[in-house]
Amino acid sequence: MHVTVLSTGGTIASSDDAAGAGAAPTKSGAELLDAVPGLDAYATADVEEVAQVPSFEIDRETLERVGDRVAALNADSDVDAVVVTHGTDTLEETGFYLDAALRPSTPVVLTGAQRMPDEVSPDGPANLLAAFRAAAAIHERDGSGVFVAFNESLHAARVATKAHTSKLETFASPGPGPVATLDHAGVQFHRPPRNEADHVPATDLGATVHVVASGSGVDADLFDAAVDDGAGGIVLQATGLGNTTTALGRAVERTAPDLPVVVASRSAAGRTVPVYGSVGGGEKLREYGALFAGDLPAHKARLKLQLALAADGVEPRDVFETFEAHGD
Template structure:
């Protein structure tokens, strides 16, 4: 079993410093902290980046995608593990699942505690990823997954739900694909990509996210249009509702040819245009907004940016969210 580990930084590689913790540990050093990992696979390490994930930019994300795509095409590589910061780990996982759709299983993992803190969780999460890779490869499974706290989650549904707890990631509507315990990897449903791919890789489109809430006016939408937004994601309340001011901005954006995708700030459930009034979901639907189902705003933003590259017409962009 040959596994390539791609290191990109994050808490798993960070140590404390006078100006705040930053990534300093190499991928080789991360593996040295888990000597038993060699019992499960032959490991090759590559350094792709050394960045905290909250600073992840489009160039780095696309570079990760390019390398994973190359590794997916190499017959000698049985699985890929990407070490990554937890803040935006789910977005990188989703990007890979949309753009690469790997036949080789790809696992993203990281840590909530640094290697220089008491009881760091990075070594355990790395071991979880490699053990799951062995089992998934035996099943001929492909797709992108998040390996964390002895659970394996599909990229489509996983999200970070806690700022600091070790059990940081959940698949709030579907549950984990598998769990890893002391003696086996227990698979709960077929490991595969659960995302519809798009024929695009570039994140060059300018997409802004606007969040609705009590008393929020529409000035941010106006500012986004003035800054040349190619698309907008509205993180709405409840089933997909917004304030009257935001709804008016949505209407103006769509009239100007800028697509608006509506997601919900709720952790669970789908957006559905039910309510009327000046800012209800039904009003947004009448204006031409696209509803993102149960896709959260952070993933809808990535999907919209890719859809803007893949399609030149509104029909194509709208169809990209018809999952």
């Protein structure tokens, strides 16, 4: 099996500046592979340096560049799998983007680290080895899709989320759980490895979509500012089943007929469902024309809406839940 590694930076490639300027990516992808003995037992590999940034600085151009390379490698018959080394802060967004926009037939596994290579017991080498092991196991099963390999677990990119700021077991899959777990005996799959995100046939992230969060006493100032700024769409990070303050509900009422508004929940698990009939309640938001993100968190719903706005022949209501009648 042959793997192409796309290196983008992140903690897995970072070191702390001796002068106290803070940590930054310094190690190349080749150096990361050299630090992991035994990789050649699973695959041969080559490395491409796509970026060298912490993931919280990954911009539209960088994300699209990663997508372009994954698309090209997916079409290359000499490449059996792709491994992406990445910072953990936005790793789940890159994974979701690749899954939704590309639906690759070649296994794509993202990984990273919570500890830098120069810290005690760095986790990067183990996670990179897990990515290779998982990629080989998926390839052997003729599987496909985009995944996150971390701390001996394999997560589908659609549901993977960073659940803790610093613990090694940071990635979780609320709801379905991991696709597989890794141990000394091999890779144990809990469900078939496949693309789990809805396909939205576009890669362009040029549409401006703002996320506005609801909460106790939140007014509509940020929502209205996003509209006045010419946003192509808005994702509401609502509470519970998909409810907002009265002020935000009124903003949706005057906006949703002309601008796509997608309601996500700030809850860690479960899906948005329109139930409550007060002004900011989900049922009223549905009546006003809002769409619903299901179990996607706001940051993934934002990417999905950007793709929908760029896709030919696709309307946002085609890829988000509409709940045409209460209780459906």
